[in-house]
Amino acid sequence: MVDARKNAPEQPPAGGWGALNATERQLARQKVLVKGNRALLNMNKPGGFDCPSCAWPDPKKPHTAEYCENGAKAVAWEATAKRTGPDVFAAHSVTELRGWSDHELEDHGRLTHPLRYNADTDRYEAVDWRTAISEIGEHVRGLDPTRVELYTSGRTSNEAAFLWQTYGRLLGTNNFPDCSDMCHATTTMALPESIGVRKGTVTLDDWDACDALFIIGQNPGTNSPRMLGYLHDMAKRGVPILTFNPFKERALVKFTDPQSPVEMLTGRGQTISSNYFQLRTGGDIVAMQAIAKLVIEAEDAARAAGEARILDVDFIAEHTHGFDAFADYVRGLDWPTIERFTALTRDHLQQAADVYMKAERVIACWGMGITQHRRGGDAMQQIINLLLLRGNMGRLGAGACPIRGHSNVQGDRTVGINKTPAEPFLKRMDEAFHFTAPRAWGHDTAECCEAILRGDVDAFLAMGGNFFRAIPDTDRIGAAVPSIGLTVYVATKLNRSHLTHGRQSYILPALGRTETDMQAGGQQTVTVEDSFAMVHGSTGQLTPASPLCRSEPWIIAELAKASVAGRGAVDWDAMIADYGLIRDKIAQVIPGFEDYNARIQEPGGFHLPIPARERVWETDTGKANFLFVPGMMDEDDDVPEAPHLQLMTIRSHDQFNTTIYSYNDRYRGVSGQRMVAFLNQDDMVDLGVTEGDWVQFETVAVDGIERRVAGFKAVAYDLPRGCCAAYYPETNALLPLDHRDKRSNTPAAKSVPVRITRVDPGAPASSEPEVAEQRPSAVGPVPVA
Structure with missing residues (x-):
C-alpha cells in the first residue's frame, strides 16, 4: 500500500468544477449545449426520462440537477447533433471503417436509416424498413431456432426485453445471451445459493440508516457517480466507509459535491473512505474470511470472559445454516498465508474487523471487481458470510448491495431474458400467449461465443450493445463471425460490432432513451429496474434523431410479425399502440408486477419483492447459508506458470x-x-x-x-x-x-x-x-x- 510516487503533490478531489467542465465540454462537442442542458433537467425525474447510463436508483425527492458527469455524457452522446447517414457508408467501405477507432465510429453521430450490407461493394446501403423487415423475417423463418442467438443490451427497456424474449420463445429458442452475462451474472448465480435471491436486499432507505459501509471491488467515481452524493453525505455524518480495491481511485478518496455551494466555492472536498485497503487482485476471498476470523475470535474471547456477545447468535441460530463449519475453517487460517494472498497486514484487517464489530447496521456493496473473477461467486459468498455473522441482512440499514453498471441490465433478467427459464415462468408464458414455450435450456454469452466458434450459429440478432467488441477472445470469435448467415443490429450509433458481420447483415436505427416515442396510441412510456429492484417509468423528451428511427418494441413486433406470425395469441399491433398492454402481460407472467401501470406513477417507482429482505430464505436449506470452499485462497492459486x-x-x-x-x-x-x-x-x-x-x-x-x-x-x-x-x-x-x-x-x-x-x-x-x-x-x- 505504498504510493509509487511518494513525493507527488496531492490531487484535487473528484467531482467539483472538473466534473461540471467535463460535462459542458462534452455537450459542446456534440453540438447540443443548450438542448442538452435543458434535457438534463428532466433526467431521473418523475415524468422525465431515466438516465441511459448507470443503474443507480432515483430518490423520491430528486435534486434540481439529478444527474452526474457520466450520465450527462451519455445524454450528450445520445442527443448529439451529429449524424451517420447513408452518405457516410457511400464514402467508406466496411473495410475502411474497420480502421477507425472505437471513439471515431460512435462519435460520428446517430444512425438515421435502416442499412443492409452489400458484399459486392463492401458497403452498408440504405434500405426501406418494409424490405429490411421482410428479408430478415424470411431468413429467420427458415432456420433451426436453436441455431439463432438473440442478444440483449442493458439499455433495453422492460417492455422491449419482455417482447424480445416472447419473440424468441415463439421462435422456439432460449438462446438469450445478455450483457449481464459479462458483468453481474455472477451475482445472479451466487446469491441464490447463499440467501435465496438474485438481487441486492437494500433500498435507499437502508443507505440513509446504515452506520458502516463496505465497498468491495467497485469504482463509483467512474461507473456510478450518483452514488458519490450518498457516500459524501454518509462520510459527512461520520459513517465509516471501508474500501477494498487494488486501485486507489480518486473519487473514493475525496469528493467535492457539485450540489454543495460551499465546497464548490472553497474547492474543498469531503474525505470518502475512512479506511482504504489496497488488497491484491483476487485476494477478496481470504480478506473477507480474515475479517470473519477476527470477528469470530473476538466472539470466542467474549464468551470465555462472560462479556457481551459479538455475534448475533439468535439470528445465526434461527436464520442460518453451516455456521459451525465456516467458523472452524476461518479459525484455522494462518496469518502468513492471509497476508501473502491479500497484500494486507493483520493490522489492516483488524481495523476492518473493529469497524464491523462496532457498527449495528452494515451494508456491503460490490461491483465487477468481485463479479469478473473465476471465483467471483465464492468471493461474493464470503461477503455474505461476513454480513450474516451479526445479522446484517433483512433489517433496516443493513444488507447486500450489488451495484449494477447499466440502466436496465437487472430489469432485462427480471422480465425473462434468461437462458434457463424456470418452469413456473414458462407455464405462465404458455397461458398468457397460448403456445408452448421451449423447455430446453439455451445459451448465455459465453456459450453463444462457443457456438460461433463451432460454426453452430446461423443468425445473430442484437438488441443494442456492442457484442463483438465487449466479449472475451475478441480476435478468435470475430474471425468466425463472417461464417454466420445473418447478423442484425438494432442500434443508435455505429460501433465495431456492425463491422463484424455475417453474410447478410442489417443495421436498424433505434430511438434513444431521451427521445419521444410516438405510437398510434400517443406518446409512450417505458420502464426500467435499477440496482435496488425499484421499477419506474421513463418518458423521452427530445425529438428523434431521424424520422426513420423506430422504437425497440416496434422493431421487435415487426420482426415477430415477419417471422413468427400465427404462432401463439399475440396482438403485436395493439401492444405497440399502447405499451400499457405490454405491462399488463408482464404483470400476468411475472410475480411482483401487479397493478404495474398504476404503480409506475409513484415517485421513485415501486419495489419488487425480495424475500431475503423479509428474512425469508428461498434456499435448499430454508435458511441463509454460510458457504465456502476449503483451501480456496486466491484467484491465481492454480495458475501453472510463474512468474506472472x-x-x-x-x-x-x-x-x-x-x-x-x-x-x-x-x-x-x-x-x-x-x-x-x-x-x-x-x-x-x-x-x-x-x-x-x-x-x-x-x-x-x-x-x-x-x-x-x-x-x-x-x-x-x-x-x-x-x-x-x-x-x-x-x-x-x-x-x-x-x-x-x-x-x-x-x-x-x-x-x-x-x-x-x-x-x-x-x-x-x-x-x-x-x-x-x-x-x-x-x-x-x-x-x-
Missing part, C-alpha cells in the same frame, strides 16, 4: 462500457491515449521496464492458444505488487473465453494472468489523441495523501 502478473481490465473515466467518450482519464492522470499499462514500480524493476517504455501483454494460458497485444506505454502506478491494469476493450483479446466464473460463465476480466515484456520502440503506437492540441500525450498517477 494479474491483469485487471478497467474503464477510463471518459468511458461507458465499450463507448469511448474521449482518450482521457482525468482521475488517473491520463490524457490523449488509452494504450497504457499501469504497473507497480517494484514490478517494473524486476521486469527491466522503465516508465515510458513500450510493452506487450501475453496471456499465460493452458489451452495452447497464443494471445498477445502490444503497443502499451508503461506507467508506474500505486498498485500492490503482482497487479497490473489496462483499459478494456483494448485488452479483451487477451482474455480466454474459458477463463471465467464456473457458476455463471462471467468472464474473469479483472484477473487475467499475463507476462509483460519490453518491445521495440517501433512497435504499434498508442491510440491516436482525439484532438491535435492534446499532443504530446501525458500520463501520470493519481497521488493520494
Whole structure:
C-alpha cells in the first residue's frame, strides 16, 4: 500500500468544477449545449426520462440537477447533433471503417436509416424498413431456432426485453445471451445459493440508516457517480466507509459535491473512505474470511470472559445454516498465508474487523471487481458470510448491495431474458400467449461465443450493445463471425460490432432513451429496474434523431410479425399502440408486477419483492447459508506458470462500457491515449521496464492458444505488487473465453494472468489523441495523501 510516487503533490478531489467542465465540454462537442442542458433537467425525474447510463436508483425527492458527469455524457452522446447517414457508408467501405477507432465510429453521430450490407461493394446501403423487415423475417423463418442467438443490451427497456424474449420463445429458442452475462451474472448465480435471491436486499432507505459501509471491488467515481452524493453525505455524518480495491481511485478518496455551494466555492472536498485497503487482485476471498476470523475470535474471547456477545447468535441460530463449519475453517487460517494472498497486514484487517464489530447496521456493496473473477461467486459468498455473522441482512440499514453498471441490465433478467427459464415462468408464458414455450435450456454469452466458434450459429440478432467488441477472445470469435448467415443490429450509433458481420447483415436505427416515442396510441412510456429492484417509468423528451428511427418494441413486433406470425395469441399491433398492454402481460407472467401501470406513477417507482429482505430464505436449506470452499485462497492459486502478473481490465473515466467518450482519464492522470499499462514500480524493476517504455501483454494460458497485444506505454502506478491494469476493450483479446466464473460463465476480466515484456520502440503506437492540441500525450498517477 505504498504510493509509487511518494513525493507527488496531492490531487484535487473528484467531482467539483472538473466534473461540471467535463460535462459542458462534452455537450459542446456534440453540438447540443443548450438542448442538452435543458434535457438534463428532466433526467431521473418523475415524468422525465431515466438516465441511459448507470443503474443507480432515483430518490423520491430528486435534486434540481439529478444527474452526474457520466450520465450527462451519455445524454450528450445520445442527443448529439451529429449524424451517420447513408452518405457516410457511400464514402467508406466496411473495410475502411474497420480502421477507425472505437471513439471515431460512435462519435460520428446517430444512425438515421435502416442499412443492409452489400458484399459486392463492401458497403452498408440504405434500405426501406418494409424490405429490411421482410428479408430478415424470411431468413429467420427458415432456420433451426436453436441455431439463432438473440442478444440483449442493458439499455433495453422492460417492455422491449419482455417482447424480445416472447419473440424468441415463439421462435422456439432460449438462446438469450445478455450483457449481464459479462458483468453481474455472477451475482445472479451466487446469491441464490447463499440467501435465496438474485438481487441486492437494500433500498435507499437502508443507505440513509446504515452506520458502516463496505465497498468491495467497485469504482463509483467512474461507473456510478450518483452514488458519490450518498457516500459524501454518509462520510459527512461520520459513517465509516471501508474500501477494498487494488486501485486507489480518486473519487473514493475525496469528493467535492457539485450540489454543495460551499465546497464548490472553497474547492474543498469531503474525505470518502475512512479506511482504504489496497488488497491484491483476487485476494477478496481470504480478506473477507480474515475479517470473519477476527470477528469470530473476538466472539470466542467474549464468551470465555462472560462479556457481551459479538455475534448475533439468535439470528445465526434461527436464520442460518453451516455456521459451525465456516467458523472452524476461518479459525484455522494462518496469518502468513492471509497476508501473502491479500497484500494486507493483520493490522489492516483488524481495523476492518473493529469497524464491523462496532457498527449495528452494515451494508456491503460490490461491483465487477468481485463479479469478473473465476471465483467471483465464492468471493461474493464470503461477503455474505461476513454480513450474516451479526445479522446484517433483512433489517433496516443493513444488507447486500450489488451495484449494477447499466440502466436496465437487472430489469432485462427480471422480465425473462434468461437462458434457463424456470418452469413456473414458462407455464405462465404458455397461458398468457397460448403456445408452448421451449423447455430446453439455451445459451448465455459465453456459450453463444462457443457456438460461433463451432460454426453452430446461423443468425445473430442484437438488441443494442456492442457484442463483438465487449466479449472475451475478441480476435478468435470475430474471425468466425463472417461464417454466420445473418447478423442484425438494432442500434443508435455505429460501433465495431456492425463491422463484424455475417453474410447478410442489417443495421436498424433505434430511438434513444431521451427521445419521444410516438405510437398510434400517443406518446409512450417505458420502464426500467435499477440496482435496488425499484421499477419506474421513463418518458423521452427530445425529438428523434431521424424520422426513420423506430422504437425497440416496434422493431421487435415487426420482426415477430415477419417471422413468427400465427404462432401463439399475440396482438403485436395493439401492444405497440399502447405499451400499457405490454405491462399488463408482464404483470400476468411475472410475480411482483401487479397493478404495474398504476404503480409506475409513484415517485421513485415501486419495489419488487425480495424475500431475503423479509428474512425469508428461498434456499435448499430454508435458511441463509454460510458457504465456502476449503483451501480456496486466491484467484491465481492454480495458475501453472510463474512468474506472472494479474491483469485487471478497467474503464477510463471518459468511458461507458465499450463507448469511448474521449482518450482521457482525468482521475488517473491520463490524457490523449488509452494504450497504457499501469504497473507497480517494484514490478517494473524486476521486469527491466522503465516508465515510458513500450510493452506487450501475453496471456499465460493452458489451452495452447497464443494471445498477445502490444503497443502499451508503461506507467508506474500505486498498485500492490503482482497487479497490473489496462483499459478494456483494448485488452479483451487477451482474455480466454474459458477463463471465467464456473457458476455463471462471467468472464474473469479483472484477473487475467499475463507476462509483460519490453518491445521495440517501433512497435504499434498508442491510440491516436482525439484532438491535435492534446499532443504530446501525458500520463501520470493519481497521488493520494
